[in-house]
Amino acid sequence: MSNQLLRVTGISKSFPGVQALKDVQFELDRGEVLALVGENGAGKSSLMKILSGIYIKDEGSIFLDGVEVDIDSPKTAQALGISIIHQEMNLMAHLTIAQNIFIGREPREGLFLRERALNRKADELLKRLGINLDPKALVETLTVAKQQMVEIAKALSFDAKVLIMDEPTSALTDVETETLFTLIEGLKRTGTGVIYISHRMDELRRITDRVTVLRDGEYIGTLQKEQLDIPTIIEMMVGRHIEESARPTARDRANNEVVLKVEGLNTRQLLKDISFELKRGEILGFAGMMGAGRTEVARAIIGADLSEGGRVHINGKPVKIKRPSDAVAHGIGYLSEDRKAYGLLLEQDVNTNVLLASLRDYTDALGFVHTMKGKQKSREYVASLRIKTPSISATTKNLSGGNQQKVVIAKWLARDCDILIFDEPTRGIDVGAKEEIYKLLNDLVAAGKSIIMISSELPEVLRLSHRIVVMANGRITGILDNEDANQAKIMDYATRMGDEKDL
Amino acid sequence: SAGGSDAGDAAADTDKPYIALVSKGFQHQFWQAVKSGAESKAAELGVTVTFDGPASETEVDSQLQMLQAAIDKKPDAIGYAALDPEACVSLMDAAKTASIPVVQFDAGCNSDYPLSIAKTDSLGAGALAADHMAELIGGKGEVAIVGHSQINSTGVERRDGFVEQMEAEYPDITIVDIQYGDGDHLKSADIAKAMIAAHPDLKGLYGTNEGSAIGIVNAVGELGLDAGELTVIGFDSGQAQIDAITNGLMAGAITQNPIGIGEATVQAAFDAINGETPEKVIDTGYFWFDKTNMEDAEIAAVLYK
Amino acid sequence: MNATPVTDQTRVGGGTPEPRRSATSFLRAQIQQSLAFATLVVLLVFFSFASSNFFTWSNISGILLSTAVIGILALGTTFVIITGGIDLSIGTGMTLAAVMTGIFLVNLELPLMVGVIGGILTGGLMGFINGFNIAILRLPPFIATLAMMLIAQGLALVISGVRPIYFSSVVGFKDIALGFVIPGLPNAVLILFVLAILAYVLLSKTLLGRYTFAIGSNEEATRLSGVDTRKWKIVIYTVAGLFTGVAGVVIGARLDSAQPQLGTGYELQAIAAVIIGGTSLLGGRGSILGTLIGALIMSVLINGLRIMSIQTEWQNVVIGVVILIAVFTDALRQRRAAS
Amino acid sequence: MNATPVTDQTRVGGGTPEPRRSATSFLRAQIQQSLAFATLVVLLVFFSFASSNFFTWSNISGILLSTAVIGILALGTTFVIITGGIDLSIGTGMTLAAVMTGIFLVNLELPLMVGVIGGILTGGLMGFINGFNIAILRLPPFIATLAMMLIAQGLALVISGVRPIYFSSVVGFKDIALGFVIPGLPNAVLILFVLAILAYVLLSKTLLGRYTFAIGSNEEATRLSGVDTRKWKIVIYTVAGLFTGVAGVVIGARLDSAQPQLGTGYELQAIAAVIIGGTSLLGGRGSILGTLIGALIMSVLINGLRIMSIQTEWQNVVIGVVILIAVFTDALRQRRAAS
Numbered sequence A: 001m002s003n004q005l006l007r008v009t010g011i012s013k014s015f016p017g018v019q020a021l022k023d024v025q026f027e028l029d030r031g032e033v034l035a036l037v038g039e040n041g042a043g044k045s046s047l048m049k050i051l052s053g054i055y056i057k058d059e060g061s062i063f064l065d066g067v068e069v070d071i072d073s074p075k076t077a078q079a080l081g082i083s084i085i086h087q088e089m090n091l092m093a094h095l096t097i098a099q100n101i102f103i104g105r106e107p108r109e110g111l112f113l114r115e116r117a118l119n120r121k122a123d124e125l126l127k128r129l130g131i132n133l134d135p136k137a138l139v140e141t142l143t144v145a146k147q148q149m150v151e152i153a154k155a156l157s158f159d160a161k162v163l164i165m166d167e168p169t170s171a172l173t174d175v176e177t178e179t180l181f182t183l184i185e186g187l188k189r190t191g192t193g194v195i196y197i198s199h200r201m202d203e204l205r206r207i208t209d210r211v212t213v214l215r216d217g218e219y220i221g222t223l224q225k226e227q228l229d230i231p232t233i234i235e236m237m238v239g240r241h242i243e244e245s246a247r248p249t250a251r252d253r254a255n256n257e258v259v260l261k262v263e264g265l266n267t268r269q270l271l272k273d274i275s276f277e278l279k280r281g282e283i284l285g286f287a288g289m290m291g292a293g294r295t296e297v298a299r300a301i302i303g304a305d306l307s308e309g310g311r312v313h314i315n316g317k318p319v320k321i322k323r324p325s326d327a328v329a330h331g332i333g334y335l336s337e338d339r340k341a342y343g344l345l346l347e348q349d350v351n352t353n354v355l356l357a358s359l360r361d362y363t364d365a366l367g368f369v370h371t372m373k374g375k376q377k378s379r380e381y382v383a384s385l386r387i388k389t390p391s392i393s394a395t396t397k398n399l400s401g402g403n404q405q406k407v408v409i410a411k412w413l414a415r416d417c418d419i420l421i422f423d424e425p426t427r428g429i430d431v432g433a434k435e436e437i438y439k440l441l442n443d444l445v446a447a448g449k450s451i452i453m454i455s456s457e458l459p460e461v462l463r464l465s466h467r468i469v470v471m472a473n474g475r476i477t478g479i480l481d482n483e484d485a486n487q488a489k490i491m492d493y494a495t496r497m498g499d500e501k502d503l
Numbered sequence B: 001s002a003g004g005s006d007a008g009d010a011a012a013d014t015d016k017p018y019i020a021l022v023s024k025g026f027q028h029q030f031w032q033a034v035k036s037g038a039e040s041k042a043a044e045l046g047v048t049v050t051f052d053g054p055a056s057e058t059e060v061d062s063q064l065q066m067l068q069a070a071i072d073k074k075p076d077a078i079g080y081a082a083l084d085p086e087a088c089v090s091l092m093d094a095a096k097t098a099s100i101p102v103v104q105f106d107a108g109c110n111s112d113y114p115l116s117i118a119k120t121d122s123l124g125a126g127a128l129a130a131d132h133m134a135e136l137i138g139g140k141g142e143v144a145i146v147g148h149s150q151i152n153s154t155g156v157e158r159r160d161g162f163v164e165q166m167e168a169e170y171p172d173i174t175i176v177d178i179q180y181g182d183g184d185h186l187k188s189a190d191i192a193k194a195m196i197a198a199h200p201d202l203k204g205l206y207g208t209n210e211g212s213a214i215g216i217v218n219a220v221g222e223l224g225l226d227a228g229e230l231t232v233i234g235f236d237s238g239q240a241q242i243d244a245i246t247n248g249l250m251a252g253a254i255t256q257n258p259i260g261i262g263e264a265t266v267q268a269a270f271d272a273i274n275g276e277t278p279e280k281v282i283d284t285g286y287f288w289f290d291k292t293n294m295e296d297a298e299i300a301a302v303l304y305k
Numbered sequence C, D: 001m002n003a004t005p006v007t008d009q010t011r012v013g014g015g016t017p018e019p020r021r022s023a024t025s026f027l028r029a030q031i032q033q034s035l036a037f038a039t040l041v042v043l044l045v046f047f048s049f050a051s052s053n054f055f056t057w058s059n060i061s062g063i064l065l066s067t068a069v070i071g072i073l074a075l076g077t078t079f080v081i082i083t084g085g086i087d088l089s090i091g092t093g094m095t096l097a098a099v100m101t102g103i104f105l106v107n108l109e110l111p112l113m114v115g116v117i118g119g120i121l122t123g124g125l126m127g128f129i130n131g132f133n134i135a136i137l138r139l140p141p142f143i144a145t146l147a148m149m150l151i152a153q154g155l156a157l158v159i160s161g162v163r164p165i166y167f168s169s170v171v172g173f174k175d176i177a178l179g180f181v182i183p184g185l186p187n188a189v190l191i192l193f194v195l196a197i198l199a200y201v202l203l204s205k206t207l208l209g210r211y212t213f214a215i216g217s218n219e220e221a222t223r224l225s226g227v228d229t230r231k232w233k234i235v236i237y238t239v240a241g242l243f244t245g246v247a248g249v250v251i252g253a254r255l256d257s258a259q260p261q262l263g264t265g266y267e268l269q270a271i272a273a274v275i276i277g278g279t280s281l282l283g284g285r286g287s288i289l290g291t292l293i294g295a296l297i298m299s300v301l302i303n304g305l306r307i308m309s310i311q312t313e314w315q316n317v318v319i320g321v322v323i324l325i326a327v328f329t330d331a332l333r334q335r336r337a338a339s
């Protein structure tokens, strides 16, 4: 018996107006990690959804252990030993972690569920995987990152022959990412084949054995481990050469005008005495471990959550922000980390989403919205951000994950806020687009805007931020100038759980 | 609105006898007239009454709950109008156990316990409507009925009295359609219009209660028919029907004596409290009224606005 | 009517608002999208064959008149349903508005215009309270409006003294529903059409409409985009309440009286009209034209069955089955279109 | 992980399906969660002071009896609402079940047991059809069950011949509701409690309950996890239908007759009970104990107002206001707990 586990050939799939996949092929061996890379909308997720029975392919063949299989439902895929971690979170928020992991496979005794056995099984699984979560906790109480860990645990709980991971690390910080890599190493040893989708190039060399590249729904080629070379991969992906820019040049210190000043911000749950300043034309990075409270700082500032005792000054004047509309009125825009839940009107078209925050600009005194100008604007953003969509009237839900993210960015660019808070702006965005977004952020600050950028990717924080705020456990543990910062230093501050503070 | 219903526990504190009336409804003008008759009689006799009834005459279950609550209030007597003759039997037993005398009005319960009933002969009233209809359309032609209920006893009897009288006495008159509008004015108007459209030769329409009758009047008005082009006969009174008769859109109507029903019910209950036996059946009568006799003292007394 | 770039979210797989060029192409697009329209045509053709008395001007005008009240209620409710909410208080709210109009015009003898506006504002006030309860106190719309339904029902009885208020003394009031500004077309129908155009404009051309769809699609995302969703929800429920108020005036004028016991049941009929017209209870999609067609389907069906002298007890069975078929074929077509 | 940080999705709705350790800790948790319980206690205390006739065994047992039918309907509907659906057909469906029981027992003179089971299965069949229409034909629950509501209403009239069917000839039938297996406690109340326990077990200890919550939380994710959500939705609606069937038998026995015109309005009352009990119309959360308390609140309130001889027209106003207050304080408490 050969070592080949899975082979797909000639796969095509089209949606109304979109040819998502054209004659795509790849192979996966036992105990191998195959990376699938490509730009946003290249067709990676669609291909994986075909393998896991969510979409039905138009053409092509799938061979598992050399036998052609017909995967017509998620259940069939599960039965065949194909398990998937979806790019978009797919959990039942009102159920517990244990109930989520074993949904559809509950231990039973006659008619009755064995809740205790279920929790025990989940506990064992989580312990075995080194994931520190209480199986009885409700999923809705978890942060995005922890939810992602639950998804991973769920997928691993099937003793799958083929495990598909669609951007599993996009919501994870380095520590959890390491945990995941350890798990993958273990799976390789047991002969599981892993298909790994990621936009994080540095991960590829770490764990993959082979890389298959897709572009515009087509198969471009496969690189063996020995041939792995990031610039080559990127060139295959985007069809052109990408220049990585260096770290930001030290800012012109002459301009020290403070546009946003936050003092003594607390929330009942987590945040303690958050104080910092944002200067004009600056990118202020926020780094920290998952759950450190960075998102919560942003939400508290814009009035999305209740906060206590904080004072916020904009351009030196104290302001009261009780709800997000106040924040936007004061020129603060917030781009959330969870685009599906908090960023997009998924059922509406791209145009509606792009214009959502700036509709008033197109509204006359009588309340009538004049959309011609607005549509022109949307088209411009679709073009300038290279959003891959058939037209601005396509339903946002049908865009690929990365392109959805770009739509959210376009929404805030259209609103033209002075202060922008980007929470994980490049989550799920391909390398090419990432560079574009970096450039965009730099252009924005060059044009006098000020940006807070929350990111879990340290290289990204280091590349863009003029200064870096590091948080741990709801406190600010350090604020560093870019010149003084490096990954080790940030990690040091990010893991200070006590009260030590070093500014 | 009118007093008298502030009783309940208040009644228990005074020495005034307390009579709980559980009606079939309270929203319709008919029941409001019964209520006012009961309240004026109560004032005269120096007793306290409360008047309760479900929102619609289909709510047999909630009426039973009202009756149950009335029994639990330990009144000196209960006046009851049964929505269903059978469903109430067990609660009559409960009243008996609690030694609360029960008198009835409008419709009775299939139980030996209640002492009396004050009511209208609805079959006879329906037949009287048929007689007048026949006379007004000249003994032949098509007529139709807009009913208010095809199930509760008054709706059924007012319809059946009409239908049977027509069949028995006026073979040249055909009843071409019977539909039911729940006594909803708007629905009844739309039904009447559809009937007029469907039967271009229609001579007369009969509405079995105030809402049905006024619905027909509205339909006739909306279609711009001249007064008398279509013979409309109504049931019960109320301002709108009196107006319609005055301006000729309605030929006439049958009225019961709801005020008299209310009065007789309270009187019977009062008698029962005082250990007297009221008359078993008190027929409060029904009357035909039209432009010619509306002002007569006897008729004016039973009309309500 | 040339520049009609409409974002009117009709449905289609995912409700994509295509840019429309002209009024006719817009109409065509809308109608093609809506199988409800086909159902309406089928019903009209069927009843025309089944009864020679169906397709007469008098009967058609009767159908339109009987659509007016439910139609006006349905228009207002369309907004609420597109936000993902629901309004159960429209039936009895309408009654309370009619009763208040009666109080203003008959008891207080205020001028006609003042009384009518008072009645409409009564509806608006109820809508405002609903909006407040839902947006500020964050009660579920179903329960907030259910409570308002009970309160309005009770208040209508209390305020009227549990008796009808007759408008016969008020000169010109009846004409609001039954007069003819356009010969042959009762004013109530005219009001329905005017309000439909107003609702259409509101929903597809104004900020209110945009935010209605946005809130229905993802309220939290809309809020985070800087839209004061609480304020807008109050506005939307208030608008729905104003439509309810107009319905109250129209039904009062049509019956020439305020009947305080009326109203329950109207809300479900209006909501059914909205849904048959293709608006989704999940929020985010819906159209005014669809609602109008839905309301017409209901009244054509009811009228046709009456014209055919179908027994009252069978009528509901038939209506239920037709609703199922209409909504099912529509869902089927949408799924076809999507794939 | 004992501190439970809550994201803002938690704001709405009520009882959460947490794993429970023992009966008492379960009770405590449920009751603490539910301010509805406090509302109930407040009402009981208030009415006891307001009227000496309120807190008598006869009246309390009367209240329980009047809770039985709405309570049983509400139990079944709890499942449906937790899935994020709704069932408007329970009121008239109950009536149809009662009528069918009458047909079986009175017209066909089948044995008591057979007739009763036949009535219950009638409810189950309607539920199955609802489930089929919703899960397979993918109709929106609101419209599918609205259509079923109309159909059941019509069929009840048609099948009964538009007259009540009396059970007086059927020995023992009445005892199903009014007999006493437990002295002093009418059987209808016993049935309510037994069914509540059954529903509780179903909801929290079985696969059915787990998938009910899962579907309500995220139907798509549940389906992608390999659960046959279509099948389970049919099962859930069928279960709700069976409860409706039992309610039909109980109301038939209580009235000793099948009243074919009854039923409309019961659905809203039952749904109100479910929501007052903290189950969210958005799906994913709810509890049986909450529903029971919600149903009791409704009937205590109605009874108390009657015992106090509050004028009928005022009763609805008071009920509406109390519902608002109850749901608002509950929402408030939850928000407090959340932050």
Ligand SMILES: Nc1ncnc2c1ncn2[C@@H]1O[C@H](COP(=O)(O)OP(=O)(O)OP(=O)(O)O)[C@@H](O)[C@H]1O
Binding pocket: A015, A016, A018, A019, A020, A038, A039, A040, A041, A042, A043, A044, A045, A046, A047, A087, A388, A389, A398, A399, A400, A401, A402, A403, A428, A430
């Ligand atoms: N259900 C759908 N309906 C219509 N178009 C779709 C659908 N699903 C995917 N597409 C389209 O197919 C193309 C491929 O999308 P896919 O999600 O597979 O991209 P991807 O490679 O996973 O991108 P990303 O890295 O951004 O996640 C995109 O153009 C997308 O818009």
Ligand SMILES: Nc1ncnc2c1ncn2[C@@H]1O[C@H](COP(=O)(O)OP(=O)(O)OP(=O)(O)O)[C@@H](O)[C@H]1O
Binding pocket: A143, A144, A145, A146, A171, A173, A269, A270, A288, A289, A290, A291, A292, A293, A294, A295, A296, A297, A337, A456, D003, D005, D006
């Ligand atoms: N230790 C904790 N105690 C209480 N709540 C916590 C804790 N950790 C995280 N949380 C919850 O998580 C949220 C804080 O995490 P937040 O999302 O702000 O972190 P983050 O730094 O942005 O990390 P992420 O990468 O997960 O986005 C809060 O909403 C809080 O409820």
Ligand SMILES: [Mg+2]
Binding pocket: A044, A045, A046, A087, A166, A400, A401, A402
């Ligand atoms: Mg993808």
Ligand SMILES: [Mg+2]
Binding pocket: A294, A295, A296, A337, A423, A454
């Ligand atoms: Mg975060």
